[in-house]
Amino acid sequence: MLHLRVIVPEDLREDVLTVLRGEDGVANLLLYPGAALEPPGDEITADIARECANGVIRQLKALDVQHCGAITLEVLDTVLSTRAHRAEIDAEGDPADALVWDELITRTREDATLSVTFVMFLTLSCLLAAVGAVTDSTVTVVGAMVLGPEFGPLAAVSVALVRRRVDLARRAGLALLVGFPVAMAVTAVATLAGEAVGWVSLDAVRNVDEVDFIFQVGPLSFVVALLAGAAGMLSLVSSKSAALVGVFISVTTVPAAGFAVVAAILGDWDVAAESALQLAVNLVGIVVAGVLVLVLRPRRHLIPRAAQT
Structure with missing residues (x-):
């Protein structure tokens, strides 16, 4: 209650x-x-x-x-x-x-606010993803997934589309359009520094085996994004915050952004393009799934309440 x-x-x-x-x-x-x-x-x-x-x-x-x-x-x-x-x-x-709409709108508005903290978390997760990419470390990439705060603005976009809230869409869009470029720019600078001192090289990107799922785009990439987005929105609607952890480690938004930067800086444009496409597929899939959950959510109970007690 x-x-x-x-x-x-x-x-x-x-x-x-x-x-x-x-x-x-x-x-x-x-x-x-x-x-x-x-x-x-x-x-x-x-x-x-x-x-x-x-x-x-x-x-x-x-x-x-x-x-x-x-x-x-x-x-x-x-x-x-x-x-x-x-x-x-x-x-x-x-x-x-x-589904209490005012509660959901308030929660997503807070998570979609562009702030120093949001940008720092996104930057740190992008840097962590870059390290995981060049070291071929699945554990590090998963850590970047969990750390990334991008689901908040994406959920806000879904809510804004369903409720036609231009203010909420503008707030979420600003967080994404500013947060990702800043995080990727910092990652690019870090990659250049790592290349200068010999810590990263083109071979490190081309010879990954454990984390190649980051840039391998296929039909299932969109399916996974849909499933994860649906689970994430359900967790927000039902206040099951623990389920969000599973969402974070199911999609490759931040790792794709980090890997795209690393590959571009080191000169592997094919991998950079595939990573960027993976990022776009995940972003769109999460938003579409969020909208579908909100539109198709149950509105009436199927079993009379008196029969349940």
Whole structure:
């Protein structure tokens, strides 16, 4: 369940209470008159089923609560309450399939923000991928996959396309269009330095056996990107963050970017082109899969809730 807190002016108190009392999935409704100091007003809290969160938030927004007050949601891991349990049963749908749009948009917006931290993580993962490429080390390449933060902006692009959020698409696009070139530029400088001191050579790129999957593009490359993107979006929708690790080590976005730079600097343009194509295939596949998951997600439970309890 979710814990809802609403800060609302006194003149909207009854309207908000009417909205919450009219929802089957709402329990433990509390009112604190005059508790809010800035902005001044009342504090109203309730425990709500995830299945009815979108409807509740939509009605509260229709009252303009988000502008004259505040709406906050908090995930509740454990709720020992018969009323809350009954409210969850009465709510239409299943908690595992419930997609709270405002929660998803907020999460992807944060992950898609261009920041120094984002660029540093992307740069470090790109450098790590480059090292893994020239040393033919699968372990190092997998480490680069896990470290890469690029899934956040890609998920944000999927959400933006489905919800038609130009602001979110612009934010995610900026993170990708700035982050990848910066990370690849730093990797290029590092490759030039390594070549100057004799640490890397053209033979190192042409004789890889363990990490050649980075630039070997085929139909299955797109299939893997689709599957990983779908799993990643499902993990965001269902708040199963542990599943994201599997997503990160399934796609070769950052390794492809790193290998493309190394190969180009050392003069192997065929491998550089194939790596760049691998990067494009993975980026497109993840976004397409994210859109499909959001569009085709279950909207109604298949088994009556009463029969499940």
